[in-house]
Amino acid sequence: MPVAISALVFSAACAAVLFMQVLSTGSQTYLLGGWAPPWGISLVVDPLSALMLLVVSVGALLNLVAFSFTPSKWPLRKTPAFLGLYLLATAGHLGIVATGDVFNLFVFIEVAALSSYALLSLGGRRATFASLNYLLVGSVGASLYLLGVGYLYIKSGSLNMLDIARILTTMPLSTTALTGFAVLMLGLWIKMAVFPFHAWLPAAYASASPVTSGLLAPMTTKVMAYVIVRMLITVFPQNFLSAMLGFSSMAVWLACIAIIAGALLAIAQQDLRRMLCFILVAEVGYMLGGAFLGNDTAMTGTILHILADAAMTLTLFMAVGIIVARTGSSRIRDMDGMFTIMPVTMLAFTAGALSMIGVPPFCGFFSKWYLISGALEAGHWVFAGSLILSSLVNVLLFFRVFERAFFRQPSTAAVQGTGNWQQLAPLCFIALLLPAIGLATGGIVQQIIQPALQGVL
Amino acid sequence: MLISESTLPLLTLLAPLLAVPAILMARNPNIREAFTFLAGFLLLGTLLLMLPGVLAGNTPEIVLFPVIPGAPIALRMDPAGMLFALVASVLWIITTAYAIGYMRTKQEQNQTRFYAFFAVSLFATMGAAMSANLLTLYLFYELLSFSTYPLVGHHQSDEAKSGARKYLTYLVSTSIGLALPALLVTALLSGTLDFGGAPLLAGKVGPSAGAVLLVAFLLGFAKAALMPVHGWLPAAMVAPTPVSALLHAVAVVKVGAFCAVRVVTEVFGMEFLSSLGLGAIITGLAAVTMLVSSFTALTQDGLKRRLAFSTIGQLSYIVLGIGMLNTVAAAGGILHIAMHAFGKITLFFCAGAIYVATGEKYISRMGGIGHRMPLTMLAFLIGSLAIIGVPPTGGFLSKWLLLNGSLLGDHWLLAGVLVVSSLLNAAYFLPIVYKAWFCTPAEAQHTGPMREAPTWCLVPLLGTAALSVGVFFYQETLTTLATMAARF
Numbered sequence: 034m035p036v037a038i039s040a041l042v043f044s045a046a047c048a049a050v051l052f053m054q055v056l057s058t059g060s061q062t063y064l065l066g067g068w069a070p071p072w073g074i075s076l077v078v079d080p081l082s083a084l085m086l087l088v089v090s091v092g093a094l095l096n097l098v099a100f101s102f103t104p105s106k107w108p109l110r111k112t113p114a115f116l117g118l119y120l121l122a123t124a125g126h127l128g129i130v131a132t133g134d135v136f137n138l139f140v141f142i143e144v145a146a147l148s149s150y151a152l153l154s155l156g157g158r159r160a161t162f163a164s165l166n167y168l169l170v171g172s173v174g175a176s177l178y179l180l181g182v183g184y185l186y187i188k189s190g191s192l193n194m195l196d197i198a199r200i201l202t203t204m205p206l207s208t209t210a211l212t213g214f215a216v217l218m219l220g221l222w223i224k225m226a227v228f229p230f231h232a233w234l235p236a237a238y239a240s241a242s243p244v245t246s247g248l249l250a251p252m253t254t255k256v257m258a259y260v261i262v263r264m265l266i267t268v269f270p271q272n273f274l275s276a277m278l279g280f281s282s283m284a285v286w287l288a289c290i291a292i293i294a295g296a297l298l299a300i301a302q303q304d305l306r307r308m309l310c311f312i313l314v315a316e317v318g319y320m321l322g323g324a325f326l327g328n329d330t331a332m333t334g335t336i337l338h339i340l341a342d343a344a345m346t347l348t349l350f351m352a353v354g355i356i357v358a359r360t361g362s363s364r365i366r367d368m369d370g371m372f373t374i375m376p377v378t379m380l381a382f383t384a385g386a387l388s389m390i391g392v393p394p395f396c397g398f399f400s401k402w403y404l405i406s407g408a409l410e411a412g413h414w415v416f417a418g419s420l421i422l423s424s425l426v427n428v429l430l431f432f433r434v435f436e437r438a439f440f441r442q443p444s445t446a447a448v449q450g451t452g453n454w455q456q457l458a459p460l461c462f463i464a465l466l467l468p469a470i471g472l473a474t475g476g477i478v479q480q481i482i483q484p485a486l487q488g489v490l
Numbered sequence: 491m492l493i494s495e496s497t498l499p500l501l502t503l504l505a506p507l508l509a510v511p512a513i514l515m516a517r518n519p520n521i522r523e524a525f526t527f528l529a530g531f532l533l534l535g536t537l538l539l540m541l542p543g544v545l546a547g548n549t550p551e552i553v554l555f556p557v558i559p560g561a562p563i564a565l566r567m568d569p570a571g572m573l574f575a576l577v578a579s580v581l582w583i584i585t586t587a588y589a590i591g592y593m594r595t596k597q598e599q600n601q602t603r604f605y606a607f608f609a610v611s612l613f614a615t616m617g618a619a620m621s622a623n624l625l626t627l628y629l630f631y632e633l634l635s636f637s638t639y640p641l642v643g644h645h646q647s648d649e650a651k652s653g654a655r656k657y658l659t660y661l662v663s664t665s666i667g668l669a670l671p672a673l674l675v676t677a678l679l680s681g682t683l684d685f686g687g688a689p690l691l692a693g694k695v696g697p698s699a700g701a702v703l704l705v706a707f708l709l710g711f712a713k714a715a716l717m718p719v720h721g722w723l724p725a726a727m728v729a730p731t732p733v734s735a736l737l738h739a740v741a742v743v744k745v746g747a748f749c750a751v752r753v754v755t756e757v758f759g760m761e762f763l764s765s766l767g768l769g770a771i772i773t774g775l776a777a778v779t780m781l782v783s784s785f786t787a788l789t790q791d792g793l794k795r796r797l798a799f800s801t802i803g804q805l806s807y808i809v810l811g812i813g814m815l816n817t818v819a820a821a822g823g824i825l826h827i828a829m830h831a832f833g834k835i836t837l838f839f840c841a842g843a844i845y846v847a848t849g850e851k852y853i854s855r856m857g858g859i860g861h862r863m864p865l866t867m868l869a870f871l872i873g874s875l876a877i878i879g880v881p882p883t884g885g886f887l888s889k890w891l892l893l894n895g896s897l898l899g900d901h902w903l904l905a906g907v908l909v910v911s912s913l914l915n916a917a918y919f920l921p922i923v924y925k926a927w928f929c930t931p932a933e934a935q936h937t938g939p940m941r942e943a944p945t946w947c948l949v950p951l952l953g954t955a956a957l958s959v960g961v962f963f964y965q966e967t968l969t970t971l972a973t974m975a976a977r978f
Contacts, residue, residue, distance in 0.1 A: 392632050421671060425667060428662050432655070
């Protein structure tokens with residue numbers, strides 16, 4: 034345990050230092066083994082990926098710290114194995130973010146995914162089945178991605194992101210490259226749980242142990258969304274999207290369906306964790322739609338939402354995870370009087386919920402602001418409407434919980450005491466980050482997102 | 491000066507918020523309430539420090555967070571905001587005193603929670619009053635919806651919960667579903683959301699798009715309770731009376747009316763609206779609301795519900811005033827924010843005092859109550875006169891300006907509506923007062939000797955009654971602010 038935590042502390046510290054350096058001196062490249070880019074594998078960190086590295090490493094750290102000190106009905110029987118997998122999954126996701134090579138990215142996707150399957154399956158009988166399901170679907174997604182990379186390699190003869198981008202701009206558009214683009218994106222959508230490829234997500238995350246879903250729910254979908262953004266702004270030249278207007282408009286419509294379906298399915302849930310999972314499905318729709326709307330504002334919204342959603346999903350899953358760990362139940366009808374029993378946890382949950390609804394000054398509002406503005410700019414009224422609808426549904430979803438948790442008396446068998454500070458401190462930290470990120474939106478957009486989008490779209 | 495003028499709005503904003511941790515930490519109820527008073531006086535102090543500057547035409551301004559280009563989170567104190575903030579802060583202090591009497595006598599549960607959320611609500615109200623742009627206004631508007639939700643459901647009974655649910659559903663679904671999209675479209679069209687410059691949408695929309703946006707804004711800020719989005723206000727009456735008094739007669743509803751003022755004066759601009767010919771939408775909505783709610787009020791037997799419907803009607807006076815698109819009527823509308831506040835809070839205080847002293851909630855069971863609670867019923871009479879608009883009460887001033895404005899703009903029909911509505915106000919309030927004293931022994935449900943509500947309840951309600959009369963004689967500051975606000 035101490036080893037794992039110190040490893041994550043080290044990782045987070047490195048990410049923070051790197052972030053500062055990249056902000057002040059510009060992108061950094063590291064050549065693995067010293068081989069020059071088109072042949073060797075390079076790690077490239079620009080402001081955007083530096084931010085993502087920070088998000089992933091800090092999130093993994095906070096989550097592990099919080100749950101290490103939470104007595105749980107999921108005793109970490111295979112603790113060394115569990116921690117190893119936990120670190121491996123984190124490393125995989127960090128690698129996805131940092132790499133500058135499309136094949137290396139596939140390798141990291143598999144590293145992250147394989148360790149995730151194993152982690153998720155540690156949650157009991159239902160979890161084993163759910164993670165098998167995830168394994169099957171996830172493998173299809175990864176294979177499709179690889180297939181897309183193959184097409185690109187056929188055309189460009191390169192695997193390095195910048196190199197591919199350079200070669201593709203000099204070439205006329207070809208069906209091969211366009212097919213590669215489409216197949217690659219499809220693979221990423223499956224990994225990102227875009228509706229209707231979403232079914233693995235609620236099954237796997239809702240049955241896993243709280244610590245696992247607290248790690249993966251904020252991380253996997255967001256990192257995949259980051260990969261999509263990276264592909265769109267760095268790898269593929271702008272004419273790809275304009276050549277495939279049908280494809281991008283399909284993506285936006287799919288996003289609308291994902292948002293509405295996620296929202297409706299969330300209403301039907303009786304279990305808090307499953308409800309959050311379906312909200313996550315809707316949030317995936319936000320990021321997908323923004324990425325494919327094809328204007329700067331919407332792309333800014335997507336990137337902001339990757340950040341915001343990572344923070345608020347982490348808050349919500351950690352808060353609910355702590356509740357599950359301490360009371361043993363995440364059914365909504367067992368939430369009676371939860372504000373009395375665990376005031377601090379519920380306050381953090383409230384912050385996460387308000388951010389999900391999109392209440393200023395929480396960060397969820399500002400990303401949604403950019404997304405809707407982008408939708409209006411593009412004249413896509415349905416996407417704008419879906420976002421508004423999703424906000425309204427979130428109000429319903431969360432206030433259904435609050436009404437029980439706030440106004441009802443706790444049931445007699447409730448746990449007493451507010452919990453120890455080691456589990457609450459990380460939760461409070463991340464909950465306080467939500468408005469802080471929101472209020473820092475101006476700086477984030479100016480310093481990180483605008484440079485990343487310059488010359489693109 | 492020790493503190494620069496531009497930080498004063500920030501202090502004003504933070505004063506109520508600083509009280510929250512103090513309220514939560516306080517071990518003893520007396521200390522807890524002392525903190526609320528302290529915050530209240532601090533708040534009032536900062537406002538009074540700013541007042542001379544604002545009267546001289548300054549607008550102290552401070553940018554807090556540059557979140558979105560063209561729409562930072564920023565504070566700016568202008569005459570309209572000053573008028574509203576002054577009224578709300580004075581009444582907060584009085585309401586705190588009243589709440590002590592009410593909550594302790596009724597032995598309400600969770601009083602710490604109550605005072606804490608009360609302070610947060612005031613924070614949100616101050617923020618809304620001082621918002622320098624639409625985004626900041628929206629931020630505090632939403633914050634106010636969420637922070638008052640626990641207050642509405644305070645009793646935790648099934649009735650309270652369903653009332654709170656209805657309250658939130660109306661307010662949040664309209665703000666997210668109508669106001670936010672309108673806000674985004676405005677931002678897209680004008681590129682900025684800042685108040686104080688040229689009206690945001692002037693010259694940028696045609697009549698039909700303008701009409702859609704206008705309606706989306708007016709109904710989206712449902713706290714103004716224009717029909718058909720008024721249903722939350724009667725539902726909110728399940729709250730403890732201090733909440734109904736300060737929040738649902740002053741702070742929350744006036745934030746709604748205040749948003750309507752901002753929409754007309756800053757988003758569209760009066761000249762632009764009249765060039766589009768859209769004033770009729772505003773006045774039409776307001777006039778219908780005014781008449782329908784007054785008729786509905788006549789049929790209500792629950793005293794607080796009758797007051798709620800009366801509030802819906804009176805809010806429409808404000809909207810009607812600015813909707814007539816001339817400065818005199820607009821000044822009347824803005825002044826009505828203050829004048830209605832003093833009158834209506836008195837009436838709510840009286841309703842609460844009657845409930846505390848006798849347990850009665852229904853008008854049909856208040857025969858002869860004037861013999862038992864003469865001072866309360868005297869205050870009730872004064873409050874009623876202020877709402878009806880009879881001199882020497884403050885309500886006369888605002889209604890006078892409104893009527894003048896309507897004649898100035900040749901709105902004969904609206905002038906008629908104003909007169910009819912005032913008569914209806916008299917028709918639903920005066921019988922209560924009449925029955926309180928003059929009823930046959932058979933009808934009397936209450937008799938002397940005098941047994942008033944506790945002093946902590948009685949003194950505040952006499953205070954606000956005195957204020958309702960006082961503002962008639964010392965009107966200068968308020969009318970100046972209202973006139974300045976209407977000119978902006």
